[in-house]
Amino acid sequence: MNIQSEKYHLIQQIIELQNTTVIKKIREVLSGKTSNNDWHHELSSAEKKSISKGLQDLENGNILSHKEVINAVKSKIASLKTYSKNISIQI
Template sequence: MDVNIQNKKIELIQWLSTLNDMSIIEKIIKLREREKSDWWNEISVSEKKSLEKGIKDADAGNLNSHSDVKKIYEKWL
């Protein structure tokens, strides 16, 4: 794992251990709980269908190369 990420984690742990403000601690807990939730349950039915279609297409080998996709979407990039 990246050393910089490890250092940031340690800094956060040290900072968290000094906190006395319960409102900040509660916000961090809520953030952690949101991160744990399964995003699949949070998306719409149409988004789920779109993802399932994409997976089915990929499984069937219906894929576009990165360069082809860049050409298609270059006006938005």
């Protein structure tokens, strides 16, 4: 598809839009307002604290690899299965 037909299809979609939030976002993109927006300013203080804690954990080496997490989850699932079998036997 060439650029002119792409624009035409976008115009058609915009005309059919009923969602005001999407329309506002399109207006922001077209006006260039979004280029200076920093998503960090839109985060809540709890989200910012959580990100800071994660970065501190990373700096301190307090991390687990994907493989370690998977192994821990598999181990927990196995222990829960064993636990549930023992409970049903005792009843």
